[in-house]
Amino acid sequence: MAGQSLPLRFAWFDPRLLPAAISGLLLAGAFPPFSQGLLGFVALVPLLLTMDRRPFASGFTCGIFFFAPLLYWLNIVMTRYGGLAPFFSLVAWLFLCAYLALYVGAALWLTDYFRQRLGILPVFSLPFIWIALEYLRGHLLTGFPWGLLGYAAIEMPWLRQVADLFGVFGLSFLFVMVNAAFVLVLQRRFQMPAVIGGLLCLVLLGGGLGYGWYKLPLPEANLKHLQVGLVQGNVEQQHKWDRNYRQQTLDQYRELSLEATKKGAELVIWPEAATPFYIQEKNSDSRQVLQIAKTAQRYLLFGGPSYQPRPDGSYRYFNSAFLLDSRGTFRGRSDKIHLVPFGEYVPFGNLLFFINKLVAGVGDYSPGTVTPLTLNGHDLGVLICYEAIFPELARDYVRKGSDLLVNLTNDAWFGRSSAPRQLLDMTRMRAIENRIWIARAANTGISALIDPAGQTHGETPIFETVSMTGQVELGARPSLYRRIGDLLPLISLFLLGAGLVWIVFHRRQP
Numbered sequence: 001m002a003g004q005s006l007p008l009r010f011a012w013f014d015p016r017l018l019p020a021a022i023s024g025l026l027l028a029g030a031f032p033p034f035s036q037g038l039l040g041f042v043a044l045v046p047l048l049l050t051m052d053r054r055p056f057a058s059g060f061t062c063g064i065f066f067f068a069p070l071l072y073w074l075n076i077v078m079t080r081y082g083g084l085a086p087f088f089s090l091v092a093w094l095f096l097c098a099y100l101a102l103y104v105g106a107a108l109w110l111t112d113y114f115r116q117r118l119g120i121l122p123v124f125s126l127p128f129i130w131i132a133l134e135y136l137r138g139h140l141l142t143g144f145p146w147g148l149l150g151y152a153a154i155e156m157p158w159l160r161q162v163a164d165l166f167g168v169f170g171l172s173f174l175f176v177m178v179n180a181a182f183v184l185v186l187q188r189r190f191q192m193p194a195v196i197g198g199l200l201c202l203v204l205l206g207g208g209l210g211y212g213w214y215k216l217p218l219p220e221a222n223l224k225h226l227q228v229g230l231v232q233g234n235v236e237q238q239h240k241w242d243r244n245y246r247q248q249t250l251d252q253y254r255e256l257s258l259e260a261t262k263k264g265a266e267l268v269i270w271p272e273a274a275t276p277f278y279i280q281e282k283n284s285d286s287r288q289v290l291q292i293a294k295t296a297q298r299y300l301l302f303g304g305p306s307y308q309p310r311p312d313g314s315y316r317y318f319n320s321a322f323l324l325d326s327r328g329t330f331r332g333r334s335d336k337i338h339l340v341p342f343g344e345y346v347p348f349g350n351l352l353f354f355i356n357k358l359v360a361g362v363g364d365y366s367p368g369t370v371t372p373l374t375l376n377g378h379d380l381g382v383l384i385c386y387e388a389i390f391p392e393l394a395r396d397y398v399r400k401g402s403d404l405l406v407n408l409t410n411d412a413w414f415g416r417s418s419a420p421r422q423l424l425d426m427t428r429m430r431a432i433e434n435r436i437w438i439a440r441a442a443n444t445g446i447s448a449l450i451d452p453a454g455q456t457h458g459e460t461p462i463f464e465t466v467s468m469t470g471q472v473e474l475g476a477r478p479s480l481y482r483r484i485g486d487l488l489p490l491i492s493l494f495l496l497g498a499g500l501v502w503i504v505f506h507r508r509q510p
Contacts, residue, residue: 019046020058024065030152031070032425033418040152044179048122049186051108059108063101070147071097073417081237081413100144103133110496117503123180123197128492130176131169135489138390142341145389146422149175154425158212160454163432164479165211166488167391173488174208177201218435218453223475224378226404228439229260229268229298230447230458234465237412240443241276246285249276254292256467261296263469267375268300271443272319272385272408275304279322290328299331299375300324303384303408306333316366321382321408323373331375335368336384338393370396378403378474383430385409386423388440394430395482403474405430407440411462420446420462428454435477452477 026043029036044062051058071093078089111126130149138145150171153159162170181201188194233253239245257268279286293300306320319336370393372379381397381404388394388407397405407427411420424446431438431450438450445462449470458468476482 014054014057016050016053017058017061019050020061021065023047024062024067025069027062027066027149028069030149031147031418032421035155035421037152037155040149040175041178042182044176045183045186047108048126048180048183051122052112055112056105056109058105060098060101060105062108063104064097066104067097067100067147068094070422073414073419076415076417077413080415100137103137107133113503114499118499121180121184121193121197123177123184123201126180127173127176128495131172131489132492132496134169134172135486135493142338143390145391146426148172151425151429154428154454157216157453157455158209160429160432161212161215162208163429163454164215164435164481166484167433167481167486168429169486169489174205178205216453218451218477221473221475221477223473225471226378226474227264227266227469228449228472229257229263229265229467229469230439230441230449230460231256231260231268231270231274231467232442232445232447232460232465233271233274234444234463235274235412237410240273240410240412246276249274250285250288250292252465254288254295256465257292257296257298257300260467260469261298263467265469266298268296268298269406269408269439269441270300270302271441271447272303272321272410273305274302274408274443277304278307279304280306290324293324293326294328297326299326301373301380301382301406301408303410306335317364318368319365319384320368321373321384321406323375323380332371332373334371334373334382336365336387337368337370338387338390339365339367340386370400372397372400372402381405383407383427388423388427388430388438391430391433392486394434395485398434398436398476398482402436403476404472405434405436405438407438409440410443411446412444416462420444424448424456428456433479433481435479435482436475437472439472 023044023046026039030039030043047058047062074093074096075089078084078092079086107126107129110129111122114120114125115122134145134148148168150168152175153171159171162174178201181197184194184197231253233249233256235249253270253274260268275289277285279289301321301323303321306318307315308318309315321334323331325331372381379402381402383394383405394405409423411423414420420442424440427438427440428450431452432454435452437452440448440450445460445464447460447468448456449458449472450456458470460466460468
């Protein structure tokens with residue numbers, strides 16, 4: 001009967017949440033492996049049409065059904081390479097999905113709260129609330145901004161250019177507003193609020209598409225060029241830290257590097273942890289790497305672990321990138337800043353002493369600082385692995401003078417899943433935001449050069465041993481986002497906080 005609660009035996013299942021689940025699945029379809037970005041414009045419609053019934057539960061359900069298929073590959077990482085039993089891997093995956101879904105639930109609850117308390121329609125509140133919580137998700141508890149809604153635009157050449165104005169959050173704002181405006185028109189048809197919301201949405205979306213049409217193709221820039229060789233060693237994860245495979249690995253990198261230099265590469269780039277040993281130590285393995293740079297007569301950039309002694313005799317360990325010149329001389333080192341929790345270090349290690357991190361070979365890593373590497377008067381900003389999903393970090397490197405961003409990554413962890421494509425798509429957004437070329441070298445793929453419009457060049461297949469060579473520009477083009485950063489989500493956070501304070505203050509007034 002209407003208005004009555006469901007029987008106890010069916011309390012765990014509420015059919016009113018089915019539209020929210022559908023929205024979650026539609027959102028997942030906008031991302032790899034399906035990559036149907038247009039779904040981003042309508043995915044939230046079922047959710048928003050029914051959100052007033054149970055706003056938080058609806059948002060949470062949508063989040064679960066979005067993040068669970070989006071992040072299914074985490075089970076590959078935890079079981080195949082982390083040694084975790086399938087049951088515990090499943091539990092950890094579901095806990096992470098539930099945590100991420102809390103942000104969606106909170107966004108819907110807050111939207112409904114502002115509608116009830118202040119009469120603000122979702123089309124005018126949800127876009128701000130959504131990106132405010134996306135921003136928080138990227139910073140709280142070390143941050144995990146994977147799957148931000150704006151990435152659904154990555155295969156839309158015109159629309160994605162908006163990222164150089166307000167970053168990926170500006171695109172998330174547009175997607176949410178289109179969804180909310182569509183729902184408002186369905187609910188109120190030609191009433192004035194629907195007309196205003198619809199027209200505002202059309203102006204913003206049309207303006208974004210028009211801006212992209214105006215920007216493309218990007219005009220020629222008076223910038224220097226560099227021939228870059230990307231080496232995809234395709235070393236299996238279970239062999240990477242096995243000393244019995246070390247010589248085979250070095251021989252493979254030598255052969256691929258010389259192949260790249262024959263094609264004209266002036267800078268050869270190896271992926272993250274290409275040298276699974278301490279290059280600082282003088283031994284036969286280290287000497288072979290130095291000799292490769294000398295033989296190739298080219299600059300060599302590669303990833304590997306490093307250490308730094310402490311005054312008390314202990315050591316700090318880093319996930320690093322090293323630059324060698326054509327004489328085999330070290331020109332600099334850049335350390336990974338944003339470490340993977342439970343992958344490269346165990347947070348609250350004294351309390352969680354029973355948990356082992358996934359990365360083998362060394363102890364817990366320490367974070368580094370923004371340190372560009374200098375090559376012939378130009379600076380390289382190195383993003384190691386999933387650092388490329390953090391917009392503010394790429395922006396910091398470019399603002400520090402980096403003329404080329406380099407992404408060294410080891411995607412062998414992900415197996416033959418959609419994760420390498422998801423990570424590549426997010427890296428492409430960093431190129432647009434900062435209007436700069438990115439050279440991406442991945443152990444098992446996908447390696448590619450990414451231009452300032454977000455287009456990839458020379459994509460390599462996954463799990464193939466290959467090298468590719470291409471030309472990049474050195475220098476960043478103008479970008480509003482590089483100047484203002486994440487101002488839009490920060491303003492949204494301020495407005496959200498101010499609205500809540502205003503409600504609380506007025507509630508206490510007699």
